[in-house]
Amino acid sequence: MELTKRQEAILEIVRSNGPITSEQIADRLSLTRATLRPDLAILTMAGLLEARPRVGYFFSGKSPNRIVAQKLRRIEVGTVMSRPVVVQDDSSTHDAIVAMFLEDCGTLFVVDEQGLLQGVVSRKDLLKLNMGGPQDLQKLPVGIVMTRMPNIVTVEAGDSVWTAAKKLVVHEVDAVPVTRRVARSDGKDGLEVVGRLSKTNITRLFVELGEST
Amino acid sequence: MELTKRQEAILEIVRSNGPITSEQIADRLSLTRATLRPDLAILTMAGLLEARPRVGYFFSGKSPNRIVAQKLRRIEVGTVMSRPVVVQDDSSTHDAIVAMFLEDCGTLFVVDEQGLLQGVVSRKDLLKLNMGGPQDLQKLPVGIVMTRMPNIVTVEAGDSVWTAAKKLVVHEVDAVPVTRRVARSDGKDGLEVVGRLSKTNITRLFVELGEST
Numbered sequence: 001m002e003l004t005k006r007q008e009a010i011l012e013i014v015r016s017n018g019p020i021t022s023e024q025i026a027d028r029l030s031l032t033r034a035t036l037r038p039d040l041a042i043l044t045m046a047g048l049l050e051a052r053p054r055v056g057y058f059f060s061g062k063s064p065n066r067i068v069a070q071k072l073r074r075i076e077v078g079t080v081m082s083r084p085v086v087v088q089d090d091s092s093t094h095d096a097i098v099a100m101f102l103e104d105c106g107t108l109f110v111v112d113e114q115g116l117l118q119g120v121v122s123r124k125d126l127l128k129l130n131m132g133g134p135q136d137l138q139k140l141p142v143g144i145v146m147t148r149m150p151n152i153v154t155v156e157a158g159d160s161v162w163t164a165a166k167k168l169v170v171h172e173v174d175a176v177p178v179t180r181r182v183a184r185s186d187g188k189d190g191l192e193v194v195g196r197l198s199k200t201n202i203t204r205l206f207v208e209l210g211e212s213t
Numbered sequence: 214m215e216l217t218k219r220q221e222a223i224l225e226i227v228r229s230n231g232p233i234t235s236e237q238i239a240d241r242l243s244l245t246r247a248t249l250r251p252d253l254a255i256l257t258m259a260g261l262l263e264a265r266p267r268v269g270y271f272f273s274g275k276s277p278n279r280i281v282a283q284k285l286r287r288i289e290v291g292t293v294m295s296r297p298v299v300v301q302d303d304s305s306t307h308d309a310i311v312a313m314f315l316e317d318c319g320t321l322f323v324v325d326e327q328g329l330l331q332g333v334v335s336r337k338d339l340l341k342l343n344m345g346g347p348q349d350l351q352k353l354p355v356g357i358v359m360t361r362m363p364n365i366v367t368v369e370a371g372d373s374v375w376t377a378a379k380k381l382v383v384h385e386v387d388a389v390p391v392t393r394r395v396a397r398s399d400g401k402d403g404l405e406v407v408g409r410l411s412k413t414n415i416t417r418l419f420v421e422l423g424e425s426t
Contacts, residue, residue: 041251042258045216068284072423097343106337106387123336124319126343130310134347162423165416174319174412199387199412202419203378210285210375 007039014049018058025057071209077164078157080205081178081195086111089118093129093145094137096121106200107175109193110146116190117154117177119146124174154179155197161205164197174199220252227262231271238270284422290377291370293418294391294408299324302331306342306358307350309334319413320388322406323359329403330367330390332359337387367392368410374418377410387412 003011006029013025022040026033040057043049049057085103087096089110096108100123110119125145129135153171155164157178167176178195216224219242226238235253239246253270256262262270298316300309302323309321313336323332338358342348366384368377370391380389391408 038254038258041255045255046259068281069423071281072419094343097340101341101344123340127310127336127340128314130307130339130343130350131314134349136347137343162420165419165423168416169413169420199416200382203381203412203415206285206378206415206419207375207382210282210378 003043004039007043010036010039010043011048014057019052019056020058021056073160073162075161075205076157077155077159077161077178077197078195080161080201081157081197082201084109084177084193084196086115086193087121087142088113089143091142092138093126093140093142096142097126097137100126105175105196105198107173107196107198108142109177109196110142111193114184114190115192116182116184117149117152117179117193119143119148120152120173120175120177121146122174149191152177154191156180157194161197161202165202168197168199168202217252220256223249223252223256224261227270232265232269233271234269286373286375288374288418289370290368290372290374290391290408290410293374293414294370294410295414297322297390297406297409299328299406300334300355301326302356304355305351306339306353306355309355310339310350313339318388318409318411320386320409320411321355322390322409323355324406327397327403328405329395329397330362330365330392330406332356332361333365333386333390334359335387362404365390367404369393370407374410374415378415381410381412381415 009029010025013028014020022033022036026036040049044051051057085099085105086109087099089112099108100106106123108121109117110121112118121142129137129140129145153167153173153176155167155176155178164176168174175196175198177193178197179191180194181189182192184190222242223238226241227233235246235249239249253262257264264270298312298318299322300312302325312321313319319336321334322330323334325331334355342350342353342358366380366386366389368380368389368391377389381387388409388411390406391410392404393407394402395405397403
């Protein structure tokens with residue numbers, strides 16, 4: 001929403017002088033109340049001004065930034081997440097690296113034979129293997145480098161993308177599994193992996209939001 | 214800008230049936246034209262609808278998301294970028310991996326003795342080395358895995374973050390160097406690295422924008 005010069009002038013008058021009546025605003029701008037009416041309606045609808053009967057208009061304290069914030073907080077993980085890429089928990093680190101290149105993703109989820117989440121392994125985890133000199137990665141199981149339950153940060157499809165982005169930043173991870181709690185056959189709870197939310201999804205969403213015209 | 218249910222209904226009618234006159238919109242909603250007039254004025258002023266004399270209202274193709282888009286497009290790379298992490302072009306791939314862990318960053322920039330950009334190396338580039346079996350990374354120069362000039366995607370500090378994010382998505386990279394063109398001592402131009410813009414910066418910015426209240 002682009003404000004006109006006149007709407008910006010009105011905002012400035014209300015910000016400095018509010019509460020102020022529409023007559024007083026009209027006076028200051030040497031315009032009629034009728035001329036101002038659509039502008040005041042727009043500024044009020046946009047949440048930038050508030051109007052109280054017999055008091056006048058005052059500045060809502062909401063900035064256009066709040067409109068941005070509200071928009072960002074309303075988008076759900078399920079609408080932007082990617083398909084998860086999983087490997088079985090008996091895979092080798094070599095298998096994990098091959099899966100990463102085949103699927104071109106930076107984070108794998110490790111699941112048990114029931115498909116429930118056991119671990120998360122990132123490029124960084126796998127690259128760390130190189131620090132100790134040459135190794136036979138076919139013989140090293142993925143379990144030695146992965147982050148294990150219950151230390152895994154997860155989100156659900158109905159969470160806001162904003163909450164998920166905050167988890168990525170706070171926990172310093174590139175991606176989190178999107179999960180759903182299910183009953184396991186042994187009676188215990190487990191997490192089924194339904195998606196993957198990464199910094200790539202956030203960056204794509206950022207680009208998309210900036211494209212609206 | 215928060216629309217009322219009636220304004221959303223009007224938008225939907227115009228989107229599907231425009232151009233359409235105010236009488237026709239009023240008919241569909243079983244309301245009088247007088248009742249609709251303020252809503253139509255607001256939707257038109259907000260740029261969501263356009264009105265043409267003797268034709269009627271039609272959908273402008275602009276959405277309320279425009280305010281979000283404008284905000285995102287106005288932020289500059291220089292305000293959110295990180296410090297660049299560089300290695301010399303005679304480093305080994307082992308040195309590069311060590312630098313990545315010491316600095317905890319996923320993308321390194323390779324520079325010559327004048328500090329000018331020669332290449333970019335990512336975790337993915339380095340992880341690829343493992344695909345061919347065990348190797349002595351101390352003996353493999355970083356040059357064999359890096360992306361070289363002039364194939365490097367770069368941005369400048371004054372570019373919009375949105376443009377930079379678009380480059381990350383389109384070129385499928387996690388980070389780009391923020392550069393400044395300088396004269397080299399041999400008379401040719403070169404790029405000095407002044408920053409690093411990554412998907413992490415975009416994710417942090419996304420979180421920050423959602424925090425405004």
